[in-house]
Amino acid sequence: MHTTDLLQHYNLSALEVYKEMLLLYLEEGRQQVNSHCSHLEPWQIIGATFLTTLGAVWVKGFLFQQESLTSRIKKQCFRLIRKIPFVGAAIQSQLNKALDDMSASLCTLKEGMSYTKELPSKGLSQSQVMDKIKEYETLSKSSFIPEPLKGCVSGAVYWCDETLTKLLVKVYGEFAWSNPLHPDIFPGVRKMEAEVVRMTCALFHGGPNSCGTVTSGGTESILMACKAYRDMAHERGVKYPEILAPVSVHAAFDKAAHYFGMKLVHIPLDKKTMKVDVKAMRKAINKNTAMLVCSAPQFPHGIMDPVEEVAKLAVRYKLPLHVDACLGGFLIVFMEKAGYPLAPFDFRVKGVTSISADTHKYGYAPKGSSVILYSDKKYRQYQYFVAPDWQGGIYASPSVAGSRPGGIIAACWATMMHMGENGYVDATRKIVSTARKIKTEINKIKGVFVFGDPEVSVVAIGSDVFDIFHLSNALTSKGWNLNTLQYPSSIHICCTVLHTQPGVADHFIRDVKEQVAIIMKNPKEKTTGMGAIYGMAQSIPDRSMVTEISRGFLDCLYSTEVTPSTSHMNGNGKAH
């Protein structure tokens, strides 16, 4: 008692001193202000203060926008450079040349082929259409483009078993005209969609309140989760919601931020494990944070993010956590049964509020279906869109689309029923063992290394000794179609059922070994061709130029002008 009293007394008197000092300074400040303004009339003081305050408010608004000041200044500088008469023209002509090259190489047709630019005035018969289709199929059998079905392509096609294809085409045919927008007219598709969601919930250990919707693909699933959490943040009064996501997260989150007026804050990775740095994520949390994101696994290097640790943050700060399992969702849920246990990543982890998983990847359903799951119905409500006042009736839609192809949902449902748990576990065992074999063997090769410890199906290869895109070129010429990655430069192979065919993995490992051995004879040799372009694209400081070229690439995709074929480019800059 006695000591605490003393202490209190001491504290008080110390505070007293501070208080007096503060008052002294305030008094001093007051007199300073008064004496400075003594020669001014009151109306002048009022006017000056008013204008200064308005100015300060404007400056604050200018400095603190959603896009950081440095990023804006950088963009403005590059924009000005492009406007300098000669420099700008030189840059533009270089850009145009790159675009012309691209359109010439990307959109080549076979000799004698042309584009249909108008409806045929008289419709073609069924057999005529099928004949024409054959012509289109020959395009993909050119010597430069590997056949996807032989397993030389990373990702893209995850299975194409003939029985499965037959089955799902049959099912698609039964439901070709159906549309889940009209549940009263097509109740069968309604039931199938509900069951696909429920079965997937069960796979990810969702409780009785877990729920979700079927979407058209991974991007839509991710968009929907971000939209739901944005609306939740808006309701909480947040004006500029932020997504905290690892650098390695899929580009669909960038898209979501761009579409929905959010800010994507990239959290760095641990350089060795390539997992997200949880400490950095904790530091980035602020009052604008709308959601946290983990990937399971991430696309570039196939690494599982530390879901459990991030989930702890989510619980502590009461934030929603999305686990993006678009790529590997239908592998990781079967890995334990396949003999490759993983750390928990699904609704068993407290704090995980949503999971996205693509049925059209390792679920082996045809393209155009994915699932977004929520741990509770209260989250899904925010995903919905309702227009109660529309003249055409009350409009309610669960996801982005209005009308949706019921045939694809039916085919997805049929694939899941046909595969069954045993089918998925078998496929998972084969794929993961193939990927692990590739990982182990690549790690043994001198001159290259594998990023982190990939546990699922993707293996990313880098090199400290030579430019990895040199290897990329070499493997392309051997017929492999791999994904090229940037920041850091690397290439990856995404193993599918096609790669588990006998000999494919061995063939790949042998080719990598041989090509690395050749490159290592002269590791400093300059990379040429597409590899050089990837390297250059990374090093351009003005990212708006890269954007412009990429837009030109997209323009090319829709081109119906026959360009004189000159050189060939084996581009594959995009993925799932």
Next chain:
Amino acid sequence: MDYWSALEVYKEMLLLYLEEGRQQVNSHCSHLEPWQIIGATFLTTLGAVWVKGFLFQQESLTSRIKKQCFRLIRKIPFVGAAIQSQLNKALDDMSASLCTLKEGMSYTKELPSKGLSQSQVMDKIKEYETLNEVKWEKGCVSGAVYWCDETLTKLLVKVYGEFAWSNPLHPDIFPGVRKMEAEVVRMTCALFHGGPNSCGTVTSGGTESILMACKAYRDMAHERGVKYPEILAPVSVHAAFDKAAHYFGMKLVHIPLDKKTMKVDVKAMRKAINKNTAMLVCSAPQFPHGIMDPVEEVAKLAVRYKLPLHVDACLGGFLIVFMEKAGYPLAPFDFRVKGVTSISADTHKYGYAPKGSSVILYSDKKYRQYQYFVAPDWQGGIYASPSVAGSRPGGIIAACWATMMHMGENGYVDATRKIVSTARKIKTEINKIKGVFVFGDPEVSVVAIGSDVFDIFHLSNALTSKGWNLNTLQYPSSIHICCTVLHTQPGVADHFIRDVKEQVAIIMKNPKEKTTGMGAIYGMAQSIPDRSMVTEISRGFLDCLYSTEVTPSTSHMNGNGKAH
């Protein structure tokens, strides 16, 4: 000179007042120290800035106050609980009636531990098909299925099979699908008289096409320095524009219609244009009443104010381009009209392609650039995608291409002639019936029916019980039929007209009788002032769609509140 001296007088007066004001201010503040004046002005200014921010938000003040009031009402202890229990009851009823299964059926909630064989799967599918109670093949449904010719179905399923695994995201691996998509766009451009610079992309449906156009114009407005871009669209425009506004942080300003013609009021649109306007919208035709908006007049506004103009032809795009050749000329609506910068048209409606394809067109490539999304810094490589989706089903694009090639111009013109003549016949005959009227002068395929004498939802109920599945509309209450190829089958239109005549005659005997059942619910849903309650019930409806709980079947509901 007189002029100047008059000004001189005003100037002196102004100076006098200013001097007066100055003295007033000074004398008021005479007892204050300068730091007090500074402090007070500073706080007042900040306060004024805050108030301005509070008053002028994207959502108008009245709308916010209204919402807040209803929110407070819901929080009053007894009232709130009563409302909630009513809502819950409505939701329970809905789930009980919407998600009924046949006796003995159940939901699959887990993957079968052993996969089913091909024949087992097909057997199970038959079970799902028995759930179908609506015989849409006979032409009793408004819209929904636009054709299902057996040869066409066979062809496109075959084509789908050839391209089932393809994905236009990988143009190097699937160059055939790339070519098909480019050709679908080019052929559609030609139909809408686009010039050599016209371009576009294939999307997954009308909603995505509309979203993409709004996204492109939003980004253009942002670049111009507009913070809160606005869409000016007729009240009758499709709900996808509401969705676009909600998704992309835009404001949708609804322009009223001319009450008689149901076309957008061009004068009102001109008045609504301001510095935040990002785009103008017309429908050709609009969904609720099937009326063509005055594209030419709105295009003049677009040219004068240098704004982009989107023509939404999602519903009828593949009819209106063939109507001239089919003998039903229309006023110009496409790229021939100067000022039209984009057009959306659904191939999966009157293009007769299977569900999941639509086209968005631009008059120039400079607009399409704003639709694209590029992430140049992604670790997984430079990411560039033309529309919402990343991966896309190549099979559906191939099937769409095959449908267009198979139909050809002659096929489309024939189908258009049949559909439009059927719709015109229905319009003429309905207009002859006493007690009901047709909204405006619908020129294409949709005919909307209203009544000044009785509650139109009464007729809706009566026609539902006769097996017709029509769309119910609100503000004003009406119902419509959207004619498809299925309605051109012999006898269908006559049957419909006969049923309407008979049912109207019955209702007219006692026009003030109260509507019951679903019709009453539609009427009620319109009259609820707290729209958030309607939203809540609609969300419950969506929840029901994903329900896998078997509910005891009680009554039946023939709801069809949604459309394309």
